[in-house]
Every structure is written in C-alpha cells, then in structure tokens.
Amino acid sequence: MAGDFVMTLDSDDEGDIRPGRSTDSPPNADPEIAQLNPEFSFDIADDVYDVVLPGDGEHSLGASGSKVEPVSIDHLISRRRKNLSKKRKRSDDDSGSEHANDASSRSDSEEDPLATSDEEDVDEDNEHSDEHEDEEAEGSSDGESSADSLDEETQAEKDRKAAFFSEAEPSETHSSFLTMNLSRPILKALTNMGFSTPTPIQAATIPVGLLGKDVVGNAVTGSGKTAAFIIPMLERLLYRERGKKAAATRCLILVPTRELAAQCFEVGTKLAAHTDVQFCLVVGGLSLKAQELVLRNRPDVVIATPGRLIDHIRNSPSFTLDALDILVLDEADRMLSEGFHDELTEIIKSCPPSRQTMLFSATMTDSVDELVKMSLNKPVRLFVDPKRMTAKGLIQEFIRVRASKEDERAAILVTSCKKIFKSGVIVFFRSKKLAHQMRIVFGLLGMSAEELHGDLTQEQRLKALRAFREGQVDYLMATDLASRGLDIKGVNTVVNYDMPNDLAQYLHRVGRTARAGKRGRSVSLVGEGDRKMLKAVMKHSSGADQVRHRILDAEDVTKWAEELEELKDEVAEILKEEKEEKELRRAEMELKKGQNMIEHEEEIYSRPARTWFQSEKEKAKSAELSKKLHEAGPSSAARVKNVSDSTKPKRDKFAGLSRRAKRHKMAVEEDKEAGDSKTIDAAIRAVKKSSRPAKIGEPERRPSRAKKTKDKKRTKTKTSLSKRESAFGTEMGQSARREGVRAKKGVQVGGKAKKGGKRKAR
Numbered sequence: 211m212a213g214d215f216v217m218t219l220d221s222d223d224e225g226d227i228r229p230g231r232s233t234d235s236p237p238n239a240d241p242e243i244a245q246l247n248p249e250f251s252f253d254i255a256d257d258v259y260d261v262v263l264p265g266d267g268e269h270s271l272g273a274s275g276s277k278v279e280p281v282s283i284d285h286l287i288s289r290r291r292k293n294l295s296k297k298r299k300r301s302d303d304d305s306g307s308e309h310a311n312d313a314s315s316r317s318d319s320e321e322d323p324l325a326t327s328d329e330e331d332v333d334e335d336n337e338h339s340d341e342h343e344d345e346e347a348e349g350s351s352d353g354e355s356s357a358d359s360l361d362e363e364t365q366a367e368k369d370r371k372a373a374f375f376s377e378a379e380p381s382e383t384h385s386s387f388l389t390m391n392l393s394r395p396i397l398k399a400l401t402n403m404g405f406s407t408p409t410p411i412q413a414a415t416i417p418v419g420l421l422g423k424d425v426v427g428n429a430v431t432g433s434g435k436t437a438a439f440i441i442p443m444l445e446r447l448l449y450r451e452r453g454k455k456a457a458a459t460r461c462l463i464l465v466p467t468r469e470l471a472a473q474c475f476e477v478g479t480k481l482a483a484h485t486d487v488q489f490c491l492v493v494g495g496l497s498l499k500a501q502e503l504v505l506r507n508r509p510d511v512v513i514a515t516p517g518r519l520i521d522h523i524r525n526s527p528s529f530t531l532d533a534l535d536i537l538v539l540d541e542a543d544r545m546l547s548e549g550f551h552d553e554l555t556e557i558i559k560s561c562p563p564s565r566q567t568m569l570f571s572a573t574m575t576d577s578v579d580e581l582v583k584m585s586l587n588k589p590v591r592l593f594v595d596p597k598r599m600t601a602k603g604l605i606q607e608f609i610r611v612r613a614s615k616e617d618e619r620a621a622i623l624v625t626s627c628k629k630i631f632k633s634g635v636i637v638f639f640r641s642k643k644l645a646h647q648m649r650i651v652f653g654l655l656g657m658s659a660e661e662l663h664g665d666l667t668q669e670q671r672l673k674a675l676r677a678f679r680e681g682q683v684d685y686l687m688a689t690d691l692a693s694r695g696l697d698i699k700g701v702n703t704v705v706n707y708d709m710p711n712d713l714a715q716y717l718h719r720v721g722r723t724a725r726a727g728k729r730g731r732s733v734s735l736v737g738e739g740d741r742k743m744l745k746a747v748m749k750h751s752s753g754a755d756q757v758r759h760r761i762l763d764a765e766d767v768t769k770w771a772e773e774l775e776e777l778k779d780e781v782a783e784i785l786k787e788e789k790e791e792k793e794l795r796r797a798e799m800e801l802k803k804g805q806n807m808i809e810h811e812e813e814i815y816s817r818p819a820r821t822w823f824q825s826e827k828e829k830a831k832s833a834e835l836s837k838k839l840h841e842a843g844p845s846s847a848a849r850v851k852n853v854s855d856s857t858k859p860k861r862d863k864f865a866g867l868s869r870r871a872k873r874h875k876m877a878v879e880e881d882k883e884a885g886d887s888k889t890i891d892a893a894i895r896a897v898k899k900s901s902r903p904a905k906i907g908e909p910e911r912r913p914s915r916a917k918k919t920k921d922k923k924r925t926k927t928k929t930s931l932s933k934r935e936s937a938f939g940t941e942m943g944q945s946a947r948r949e950g951v952r953a954k955k956g957v958q959v960g961g962k963a964k965k966g967g968k969r970k971a972r
C-alpha cells in the first residue's frame with residue numbers, strides 16, 4: 211500500500227519537491243499553497259529581549275539563571291582542529307600517503323559515485339509496512355499519538371463531544387481581513403506585515419474569537435495560528451476601559467518554551483504596532499526584577515512560560531490575573547500534558563472562571579477528557595482540514611538504519627549533511643548530550659553548527675538561535691525544545707537523527723520546515739525499533755503527501771564511519787576540557803557568591819523569601835516525572851502516572867484520627883507551612899480584588915449618588931448584571947452571576963468603606 215507513494219532517492223539526489231522541476235531551481239512557494247507570505251519573517255531574537263528589558267544589557271539575560279557562565283565550545287573545537295590537522299599532516303608526511311584524510315579539508319562538493327538504488331530494501335520495507343498496517347487495524351500501537359484514536363471514536367465519545375462543544379459553526383467564510391470588522395490600526399499592521407489574506411485557521415478563528423467564545427483550534431504547522439488568536443485579542447482590547455485606574459492584565463498567552471514566548475511577543479507587538487496595547491514577556495532565564503518592573507505597569511497582554519508566571523503571581527505583590535478576560539494556550543496539547551499539569555492547575559486557579567479561553571495546536575486533540583480541566587464554556591471546535599497532518603509543501607524522507615548498522619547512525623548523518631543537506635538544517639536528537647557531542651563532531655569536520663537545548667544558559671540559547679536564523683551557521687543541533695512553534699525562515703531541511711516517541715512530536719519537528727506555503731524536506735533515520743512510528747506516519751500521510759525512501763551510498767557511509775572513529779579521542783578530549791573549564795567557573799561563581807553574602811548579608815536576609823507552590827522536594831519529583839513522561843511519549847504517560855500513583859503511601863497521615871483531631875492537625879500544618887504570609891496574602895488579595903477594573907466590552911462603572919439607599923443599591927446590581935449578560939451572552943452572564951457573589955461580599959466590606967465613600971463593590 212505504502213509503495214504507491216514511496217519513491218526511492220539516491221543519496222545525492224536532493225529529491226525535488228515537484229516532479230519535473232529541476233533540482234537547481236530556487237525553492238519557491240507553490241501557487242496552490244501560497245496562501246501565506248513566505249517572505250515575511252518575524253526577525254525575532256535581534257531585539258525582543260532589548261525591548262522587554264529597556265536599558266538592561268546582555269548581563270541581565272542570565273541574571274536569574276543558576277547556570278554557570280558559558281564555556282566557549284567554539285574556542286575548544288577550533289583549538290582541537292588545529293592540533294588535528296597538524297597531527298594528520300605529520301602522519302601524511304611520514305607515510306607519504308596521498309590519502310586525503312583531513313576531515314576539515316574534505317571538500318563539500320566532492321562527489322563520490324553513487325550506489326545504485328537498493329530495490330530490495332524498498333520492497334522489504336513495503337512488505338513490512340503492510341504487515342504493520344494490519345497489526346494496527348487489530349490493536350493499537352505503542353508509538354502512536356492521540357491522533358490515531360480519532361479513527362476509533364466510539365458513539366459514546368461522539369455523544370460526549372456533541373454535548374461538550376458548541377454546535378454553532380461559523381456561518382460566513384472570510385476571504386479577506388476587510389470583511390471581518392477589524393479596526394483600522396489592526397488592518398494597517400496586517401498590511402505592513404504583508405498579510406493580505408487570512409489563512410484558513412485565521413478566517414475561522416477571528417470571527418469566533420471576537421464574539422468572546424471559547425475556542426479549540428487545530429491547523430497544520432506553519433499555518434498562522436499565532437495571528438489567529440492575537441488578532442481577535444487585540445481587537446477586543448481596543449474596546450477596554452482606559453485610564454490609570456483601569457490598567458490591568460487582561461490577556462495571558464501561555465506557551466511551553468521561552469523561545470516560543472519571545473516569538474509570540476514579537477508577533478504580538480508587530481500586530482499591535484498602531485495601537486496602545488502593551489505587551490510583556492514573562493519567561494525564565496531573564497531578569498526577574500526587570501519583569502517585575504514591567505508588570506507593575508499592568509501590561510494588557512502577558513506572554514509567559516508557566517514556571518516564571520507562577521513565580522510572579524506568588525511573589526510580585528502588584529501582579530494579579532484577577533482581571534483576566536482572555537487566556538490562550540498555544541501548543542495547548544503540550545500544555546495540557548502531564549508535564550505541565552501542576553503548573554497549569556496553579557495558574558488556572560488564579561484566573562477568573564468567566565474568562566474566554568482559546569486553545570491551539572497543530573496536534574490539538576478534541577478529546578473531552580483532556581479538555582475538561584480547562585473548564586471551557588461550550589467551546590467552538592475549529593479544526594482546519596483535520597485529515598491533513600503535515601504542511602502541503604513538505605516532503606518526508608526516510609533512511610533505513612539496519613539493526614547491524616546502528617553504530618553507523620552518526621556516519622549516516624554526516625554523509626547526508628556533507629553531500630546533500632548543506633544549509634538551513636535543523637537536526638533533532640533525543641538527548642541534550644547527543645546534540646552537544648554531534649555539534650562538536652560537526653565543528654571538527656569544519657561544518658558550522660550551533661546547538662539548542664536545555665543544558666544551555668538562556669544567553670547561549672538565544673545566541674544559537676540568532677546565529678542559525680541569520681544564516682551564520684548551517685546546522686542547528688536541537689532537542690525537542692525547538693520542536694514546537696519556532697518559525698525560522700530558511701529552514702530547508704529537518705533531520706530526525708532518531709525518531710521521536712510519538713506522532714505529535716514527529717509532526718511538530720518536521721513542521722519547522724515547509725512553513726507559510728513554502729516547500730521543505732524532512733529526513734528521518736529509522737531504526738528497527740522505529741518501525742511502528744514509521745507506520746503511524748505513513749498511515750496519516752494522505753495520498754498527496756510526498757513520502758520517500760532515501761538510500762545512501764554504503765561506501766560513503768563506511769568512509770565517514772572510519773573518519774568519525776578517528777575523531778573519538780578528540781571529542782572526548784574536548785568534553786573533558788569543557789568539563790574542567792565549567793568546574794573552574796563554578797568555583798569562581800561560588801567564591802563570588804560567598805563574597806556577596808559577606809558584603810551584603812544584611813540586605814540579602816532582609817528580602818522576603820520567594821515562595822513557590824510546590825516544596826523543593828515536590829518540585830524535583832514532578833520535574834523528574836515530567837521528564838520521564840516526555841521522553842516516554844504520551845502512550846506511556848498513563849503507565850508512568852500509574853507507577854507514580856502506586857508509589858504514593860497507601861494510608862494517609864490523618865487516617866484513624868477523629869474529625870476534630872484531623873481538622874486541628876490540618877490547621878496546624880497549614881499554619882506551619884504558610885506562616886504569617888497567609889494573612890498578608892489574604893490582605894493583598896482583598897486589595898487587588900477591590901481595585902479590579904471592568905471586563906473588556908463591559909460598560910464603565912460610574913458610581914452614582916442614587917446608590918445611597920440599600921434598595922437602590924440592589925436595583926443597580928440587577929441592572930448591571932443584565933447589561934453584562936447582554937454584552938457577551940451566556941458566558942458573560944455566568945460571569946456576572948459570579949461577580950454578583952463577589953459584589954455581595956464587597957457590600958459587606960463596603961459597608962465600612964462607605965463612610966469614606968470611595969470603595970467600589972464588585
């Protein structure tokens with residue numbers, strides 16, 4: 211079956227995207243799929259951090275990070291390369307050999323004769339494909355994502371979905387931004403950005419988003435989902451209450467990685483260029499103080515990663531999400547996964563239930579079980595072309611790695627990069643260590659590479675991304691940290707050094723290329739253990755998708771394998787030197803820390819300790835669990851969770867106590883944990899609540915003199931409630947009812963405040 215659309219490529223053949231096209235013609239957008247502007251670039255990372263940290267230089271980037279000052283790996287590599295070429299020159303002279311063995315001087319354009327394509331391989335693969343497809347029809351496979359479960363949806367699940375989602379589908383289809391009732395400043399920004407027509411997900415989302423409805427959105431990678439949720443958000447913000455007292459954070463965009471947050475910030479500020487809407491970036495690795503300062507001005511939109519946001523919610527007294535109107539989860543399936551569970555629960559607790567919630571991802575699930583935790587209110591399901599899982603312009607290639615050739619994986623990568631994929635290449639690895647080692651190998655071979663993973667400081671991460679984005683290096687060695695959302699212009703190829711564990715991860719990785727109507731290619735090294743994953747990919751590739759089988763010249767691979775074998779010692783030496791330098795810097799840092807403690811002891815101890823919603827032990831435990839879950843993939847999530855559940859103590863600590871004794875014990879423990887901060891927290895919450903401004907679109911509250919009598923007060927509350935209900939339909943109606951409860955509380959407090967005549971009841 212798969213043979214119908216699997217084409218075999220010889221190693222040097224770039225495998226052009228459209229049949230009949232010459233391989234040297236420049237990559238261009240296919241007119242059929244060119245709905246997006248391929249020329250537009252976010253230009254991020256050059257100035258995003260300067261924008262959010264005015265006057266805060268590079269130093270502050272790593273200010274809050276606990277990581278040791280970066281060691282320049284480039285320096286270590288270049289030193290080694292010099293030694294290496296000297297050594298090789300000497301041995302060449304000695305042996306008089308003509309063998310040009312210098313890896314660094316080995317010409318990129320050197321063309322070895324190609325091996326003929328191994329037809330047997332293809333057939334064998336295809337046979338196996340069919341076998342596995344049959345297996346999958348009978349039972350579910352381990353390596354598959356939630357996408358597969360769509361096929362096996364039961365009637366009960368269908369009924370649940372029908373009850374959960376809103377029936378109302380968007381009636382009008384918009385082929386232009388002009389028919390969407392958008393304000394002039396937004397239209398102007400869209401024109402400046404070169405967005406002439408909305409992409410399908412934008413056409414579907416913007417009208418629904420403008421109505422304040424909850425949305426669950428899905429569209430392939432690179433299809434413009436970011437603007438799809440930012441445009442309605444901005445449009446609604448244009449109608450917010452103005453003035454110093456009304457300043458509030460009304461919108462929150464949560465994303466899983468810092469780089470993605472920065473990119474989202476960039477898109478947001480560009481779209482808001484002609485408005486007065488203020489954005490703030492709240493991510494780890496950047497200066498806490500600088501963020502606190504910006505947050506004090508209550509920016510309209512906060513774009514954040516969960517951990518740092520919680521830190522601010524708990525520790526920045528003036529920051530609150532009490533007035534939040536819109537919550538967006540980008541890469542929502544990831545945000546809803548076990549790895550973010552605790553953080554998300556904590557954040558949701560801080561958001562008013564009456565908010566509008568929008569969830570987006572290229573692999574978004576509409577499984578009700580996943581979505582209930584977001585307490586959505588009859589969300590509208592906006593799934594654009596749900597059968598298509600990858601972008602139209604993507605060619606997916608696979609290179610088979612036989613079990614006996616597993617140790618040649620690195621050589622296969624080097625061979626293909628040396629001969630075929632020469633620039634704009636992201637290589638994904640399962641581990642940070644491997645990504646780092648391969649970056650060293652590439653460096654020693656004279657191939658310009660950077661790395662992007664969680665072992666780097668924020669400064670290093672930014673530097674790597676910038677160098678790759680600007681084309682200063684040809685290769686980016688990355689882990690899944692870079693797999694979601696990043697929109698980098700000029701990525702021609704994505705290489706999967708190893709296959710990810712689940713289909714969603716695969717789709718996000720390969721989605722870093724072929725974006726915005728452009729064409730691109732993914733190349734995945736498929737080992738014996740990855741066959742199920744390969745089958746899942748094939749199963750979800752529609753006929754129009756291009757899936758190919760690439761075969762490399764075995765002789766070439768062997769040659770590079772030998773070359774790499776020779777480099778082993780050099781790599782080990784570099785890693786050793788790097789470790790030593792790191793240790794040295796760590797020691798220097800500790801010394802500096804000690805000096806600071808001595809010099810500024812009084813000031814340091816007088817600062818209030820920052821709090822976190824988990825204890826250090828819990829934090830470490832959940833990080834560990836989250837890592838395991840992420841590495842194992844979603845199919846194993848339940849298993850790992852069960853394991854962790856089973857490790858919980860069977861008998862709880864209150865068992866056997868009387869109700870009274872239990873309550874007493876709980877109260878004592880709570881007091882112990884919270885200390886005095888509990889009362890302070892309550893006071894802060896009360897003050898924040900009383901100064902909460904009106905919601906977007908809600909008429910401005912003006913206390914009138916007529917409010918003096920109790921009866922009139924009741925009438926006023928009723929009227930404002932009915933007004934709110936009509937403003938945003940059911941959802942706002944519900945909110946108003948909840949607000950009514952708050953107002954009641956406020957009235958009691960306000961009884962006292964009435965003497966002053968200032969306090970607003972809410």
Ligand SMILES: Nc1ncnc2c1ncn2[C@@H]1O[C@H](COP(=O)(O)OP(=O)(O)OP(=O)(O)O)[C@@H](O)[C@H]1O
Nearest residue numbers: 246247250405431432433434435436572695697726
């Ligand atoms: N209306 C539009 N017209 C032209 N280009 C657009 C339009 N909307 C978005 N784009 C372009 O599409 C590219 C991808 O957009 P975006 O990053 O929002 O995709 P995405 O769907 O969020 O992808 P992912 O799922 O990988 O996060 C951007 O570079 C942007 O320039």
